[in-house]
Amino acid sequence: MIRAKTNEMERESSPEKVEQILQGAMQEFLAHGFAGTSMDRVAAAAGVSKATVYSHFADKEGLFKALIERLARKKFQLIFGSEPLEGEPLEVLRQVGTRALEQMSTDQEHSAFMRVLIGESGRFPELAQICVNSMIKPTLVALKKYLASHPELKIRDPEAMARILLGSLVHFHITQEVLHGENIIPMKGDRIIDTMIDLLEKSVRAS
Amino acid sequence: MIRAKTNEMERESSPEKVEQILQGAMQEFLAHGFAGTSMDRVAAAAGVSKATVYSHFADKEGLFKALIERLARKKFQLIFGSEPLEGEPLEVLRQVGTRALEQMSTDQEHSAFMRVLIGESGRFPELAQICVNSMIKPTLVALKKYLASHPELKIRDPEAMARILLGSLVHFHITQEVLHGENIIPMKGDRIIDTMIDLLEKSVRAS
DNA sequence: GTCTATACTAAGATAGAC
DNA sequence: GTCTATCTTAGTATAGAC
Structure with missing residues (x-):
């Protein structure tokens, strides 16, 4: 047949x-x-x-782009694509922050991805922008909306605050793991989170 | 002769x-x-x-290492190696932050340096550590000491707070300039600084 | 100390068999 | 659709003249 x-x-x-x-x-x-x-x-x-x-x-560049776009989606879902946020706001923020830090330091692939993304962002600006669009922006928007939806937190500029929260954690990860600073400037990630929550809490009391 | x-x-x-x-x-x-x-x-x-x-x-690697070590010294002095900090603490912090953001975004070389440093940190871990030692650590130490020397700021963990302040600014620079996110998630850098100062001020009042 | 010319290796990409 | 074999270019590093 x-x-x-x-x-x-x-x-x-x-x-x-x-x-x-x-x-x-x-x-x-x-x-x-x-x-x-x-x-x-x-x-x-x-x-x-x-x-x-x-x-x-088609060529090396095409393969590279396909890979990075794929990884951008994957990494975002892995770190911030969890369940919707519910509960006492400051406690939720602590948990989300802790989870994010832990996820970043556990996943060896994540450090490598950040290295490549940032390292090639000069020669592949469109690729960097795709990642901004599919990873950083959604994270900032979600955080901003969460902060804005809780007026009791008395946050004047939720968008800027979202940047501060995310930036502190990501920069911590970069210095400690990506740039191998763990043994040079050691610090437990919890201290960053505790200090941020403490700030927010005092901010509520002062408003 | x-x-x-x-x-x-x-x-x-x-x-x-x-x-x-x-x-x-x-x-x-x-x-x-x-x-x-x-x-x-x-x-x-x-x-x-x-x-x-x-x-x-000796070879390509030797030249690369010599260059990066040289740049690490230069960049640190350019951005944070200015005059000693004097005046009302929160105002000093605002000025330092503003200067740092401005310096980073003005100096095109700086974005390129961050790309290379982070991009090559996987294959040249020693080099990354040299930069942590000669740029990031001194900055964090100076910030921490400044914060700790002003007990009226009521900061419990000056070391963690230094990380938050620096991290917020550096991460902002990375998203906007290094990763070309300016047009995707536009924002004036001043809002980051204003929000941080506002947080610190309320924190003082609440303590 | 500096240059020109070159040895040697590896890399991106494709032709042609199956 | 997939493989082996190959073309071509470009890169690291050095030898030898001045």
Whole structure:
């Protein structure tokens, strides 16, 4: 019969290969950056030939962009895409902050992603902007809305406050893990969070 | 006479060439990162031959490290190495913050330096640590000491507070300029500073 | 000390078989 | 669709002349 010409193993194996390629690309690009990564090593890490890589992605740049866009979505959901915020505001903020810090330091991939994203933001500005749009902006908007929806917190500028909260945590992560400062300027992340909550609490009392 | 053997143009022109090389290296490394930079282009940008570059620096890595260490010193002094802090504390903090934000966004070199430093921190951890030691740590220590020396600010954990203040500003700079988010999530830097000062002021009143 | 010319290696991308 | 083999360019580093 005619259908026999297409056996089970070869019909549309593309989706599978694409996934393999992206996995290999992730390993290599996150470890060595764009310029430091060779397509040979990507192919090897993916377990396919170089020609197969080029049959699914136009060139090195196309593969890189596809990977980063994919990772941007994934990272956002992993860190801030949890359950909706409910409960006593300051306690909620403490929990969210603690979870975010923990998630960032647990996930080794996250530090590597930040390195590549920031490191290549000069040569791939559109890519950086995609990440701003799909990670940073949604986080800031969610935080801002949460702060604004709790007038008892007496926050004049929720948008600016959201930046302060997020910035403090992300910068802490950058100095400690991304830049390997843990042993040079050691500090428990909880102190950042405690101090921020303390500030907010006093701010409520003073208003 | 014997001294004539050494004419004016050739005796010890090294320091001059070294400076040229470092200038060229800065231009190239800051624009393209470590792996993306070729020694050919460094030599061309420096206006010397490639062999001359190699006669002063062991290899590409050695040149890169020399450059980054040099820049770390320079950047710190440029942004935070100003006059000692005097005057009403909250007003001093506002001025320092404003100056820092302005300096960071004015100096195009600074964004490029952050990109390279963070981007290469995975492959050059020692280099990242040198920058933590010569830039971030001194800044945090100075801030902490300032905060601690003004008990009227009623700050329980000056060290953590220093991190919050610095982190908010640096993260703002990263999102707006380094990651090109200015048009996506626009905001005047003053709002960050105003909000932080407002928080500190209310914190004083509540204590 | 500095240059020109070159050895050697690796990388991006593709042609052609199956 | 996927592979092996290959073309071509570009990069690091050095040898040898001046």
